[in-house]
Amino acid sequence: TVLEFMQGADVEPGTLTSSSRYQERMTIALLGEDPITELWPILSTLRDENNILLPQSLAALQEMLLSDERCPDLVLLHNTEQHANLIDICRSTSHLTREKQVPLAVIGTPISDTDEVSLYDMGVADYLLQQRNTSIIQARINILLQLKRAHDMLARAASIDTLTQVYNRREFERCFETEWRRGQRSRQSISVILIDIDHFKAYNDNLGHLNGDNCLRQIASSIRDSARRAQDLVCRFGGEEFIILLPETDRTGAEILAEHIRQQIIDLDIRHSPNFKDQPVTISLGVASTLPSQKGQSPKELIDQADIALYKAKKQGRNQVAV
Numbered sequence: 190t191v192l193e194f195m196q197g198a199d200v201e202p203g204t205l206t207s208s209s210r211y212q213e214r215m216t217i218a219l220l221g222e223d224p225i226t227e228l229w230p231i232l233s234t235l236r237d238e239n240n241i242l243l244p245q246s247l248a249a250l251q252e253m254l255l256s257d258e259r260c261p262d263l264v265l266l267h268n269t270e271q272h273a274n275l276i277d278i279c280r281s282t283s284h285l286t287r288e289k290q291v292p293l294a295v296i297g298t299p300i301s302d303t304d305e306v307s308l309y310d311m312g313v314a315d316y317l318l319q320q321r322n323t324s325i326i327q328a329r330i331n332i333l334l335q336l337k338r339a340h341d342m343l344a345r346a347a348s349i350d351t352l353t354q355v356y357n358r359r360e361f362e363r364c365f366e367t368e369w370r371r372g373q374r375s376r377q378s379i380s381v382i383l384i385d386i387d388h389f390k391a392y393n394d395n396l397g398h399l400n401g402d403n404c405l406r407q408i409a410s411s412i413r414d415s416a417r418r419a420q421d422l423v424c425r426f427g428g429e430e431f432i433i434l435l436p437e438t439d440r441t442g443a444e445i446l447a448e449h450i451r452q453q454i455i456d457l458d459i460r461h462s463p464n465f466k467d468q469p470v471t472i473s474l475g476v477a478s479t480l481p482s483q484k485g486q487s488p489k490e491l492i493d494q495a496d497i498a499l500y501k502a503k504k505q506g507r508n509q510v511a512v
């Protein structure tokens with residue numbers, strides 16, 4: 190369980206809350222024995238500008254770090270008397286904070302230089318002495334939060350395709366790996382839909398590249414509107430190809446979505462070049478589905494299958510979904 194500690198709220202131990210209500214505020218997860226009593230001055234200042242979550246155990250903290258929605262922006266470990274324990278707790282936390290790119294800091298009473306260096310070696314960003322002036326502690330925590338903000342902004346910019354504003358191929362590959370591993374654990378299906386615009390070379394040749402770019406944007410935005418679940422990932426895979434990653438989705442579900450997207454693109458009614466008479470711009474879609482937990486399955490093979498299905502859709506006349 191996680192306790193939410195915020196401005197104006199009654200603190201009720203054991204209350205489960207959601208932090209997603211406060212999007213602009215940063216979220217600090219603080220793990221300690223009795224942090225509310227021990228760290229009252231610093232907590233009461235920090236909560237003006239941040240959400241403070243108090244995981245009730247190391248396991249609860251780790252669960253928060255693993256979740257996408259509840260992952261904090263900073264982890265603070267409160268070091269109580271058992272210093273031997275601290276190194277262990279940091280070790281088991283730091284591999285997760287590093288993976289999720291969340292800064293980790295410790296606040297507590299003085300420790301030996303050797304111990305402090307060990308903590309930094311593990312990736313701890315700062316050791317804050319709790320008896321120091323509250324405004325110094327707060328300033329140092331603010332620096333960590335600012336760095337985290339800058340990191341998130343850069344990471345976001347690096348994951349988006351600038352032309353279409355959907356995710357780029359690098360982000361697809363990163364998420365595909367993560368979702369594949371999640372699928373291996375959960376034994377659920379994973380699906381992909383590979384999408385290619387029909388006769389797009391002719392569109393460009395007849396109407397020009399700028400119109401071509403606009404067409405790409407419209408199609409990307411329509412696909413994104415169709416794949417609405419939070420875990421669905423719409424990406425630009427290459428020139429005029431898109432791919433949708435669908436975790437926890439079986440073949441039937443993916444086919445239904447693919448067919449819906451195909452229809453939505455027709456409904457956009459984007460005028461093609463004159464050679465295409467009254468036919469609007471259309472897309473072809475290849476669907477592939479698998480169980481990552483099953484032996485012999487690989488991410489690469491799933492993409493190959495989608496590619497083969499897409500080729501089939503093209504060969505059978507375009508403007509259709511193939512499996």
Ligand code: GH3
Nearest residue numbers: 385386387388389390391393398401402428429503
């Ligand atoms: P098919 O139905 O078989 O897919 O035919 P096609 O003409 O769409 O396929 P082809 O692969 O021959 O052409 C793809 C075209 O997509 C070629 C290229 O000019 C265009 N294209 C790729 N990336 C972009 C882009 O970023 N902007 C614009 N405007 N056009 C692009």
Ligand code: MG
Nearest residue numbers: 385386429430
């Ligand atoms: Mg193509």
Ligand code: MG
Nearest residue numbers: 385386388389
């Ligand atoms: Mg082609």
Ligand code: MG
Nearest residue numbers: 385386387389
């Ligand atoms: Mg094409």
